[in-house]
Every structure is written in C-alpha cells, then in structure tokens.
Amino acid sequence: ELKVEQNPLFLSMQEGKNYTIYCNYSTTSDRLYWYRQDPGKSLESLFVLLSNGAVKQEGRLMASLDTKARLSTLHITAAVHDLSATYFCAVDVSGGGADGLTFGKGTHLIIQP
C-alpha cells in the first residue's frame, strides 16, 4: 500500500524566514502534486511535478522532485503571512496520470508577522 508522509505536520514560523516541507512516499512514482488549502476552501493546485529532477517555482514557493529518493520538497523563501495555509502533497502511482491520488496528512503552516 502506498504511503505518503509529510513533515512537519505543523509549522509556525516568522515572516522573512526560509523553511522546507518534506514529502516522502513509499512506492515508485513520477507524478507528484502539491496543493494548498485555506480554511473552508478548495484545494488549490500549486505544482505538478512529472519527472525526476523536476523543479518548479512560483513566487516564494519552489518544489522539487527526486524520484530515486522518493522525496519531494516544498521550499518557502522569505515567508510572508499570506502563505499561511495547509499544504498537501499527493502522489499518483498509476503512471497514466488519471487515477486517484494518495495524499499526505498535510502541513499546517502558520506565518507570524
């Protein structure tokens, strides 16, 4: 059974600091997704990583994928309060891309002014 583990599950940090969220998964996959969820809202797609070594950046967020290590990271640079949310990674092991996703438990991120 595929397992997806995120850490940390809870993170409180100050504005301006850098931090990394880690996502480990237990089975070979070359498709990994990062989502953001604000309280009471939908999951918003942040990044889709499709191959080993993939790196994507959007603003202060950068995601990377190492399929050999079965590890993805979401790096936050110079955090700002607006990035406070819950972040999920999710893995698709089918290869075809259209199957259901397996999610991590989510990282609840609070950024203090």
Next chain:
Amino acid sequence: EAGVTQFPSHSVIEKGQTVTLRCDPISGHDNLYWYRRVMGKEIKFLLHFVKESKQDESGMPNNRFLAERTGGTYSTLKVQPAELEDSGVYFCASSQGVGAGVYEQYFGPGTRLTVT
C-alpha cells in the same frame, strides 16, 4: 470558467438517515473523483469515474456508499444509512480526459458531513 462545485456545503444528519452529496465537475472534464477527509486523517481517495463509468471504486469504504454519474456530467454520492464514522469532509475533483496530458485534478470546496 466555473470551477468544481459541490452541494450542500454542510449537512448535519442523524445516524441511520440518508444523505446525498452532489458534485458538478468542470465542463468537459471526463474524469471525476470523490475523496474524503475524516478529522485528523489524510484525504482518502474513494472512487473515480471516467464519463459515466466507474473506473476505480477501490476506496469506497463499504456498501452503504453509492456513487453515480448518470450521463457523464454531475455525480452524486449517497450514504445510506449514515453512521457516526462517516462524518468528515467529502471532496470532489475533476480532470480532463485522455490525451490531455497532465491530468491535473481540480478540487471543489467540499461538503462537510456531520452524523450525530
């Protein structure tokens, strides 16, 4: 373009009652998924439709749950009879069909179900 919509946003029912959740995917999306998040746990995959056909229902917890997607448009998820452990947030997602490439899943806002 409208996103994935779900109805109702909240539902409170008593144990033993029936509840039907509805999901309207993004227009033109062939793939429709149902997920559930029980408090404190991961978001769990329930099932996947391709158009009106069930592609994968391996995540459905038991036969009290029935999902349909007549005509390949909107989908319903019925819980009958509801039990306390069915409480949680039910998410629907949709993605484009074969040949679209990325199959990025777009999620609805969820339906919060509380069984008392």
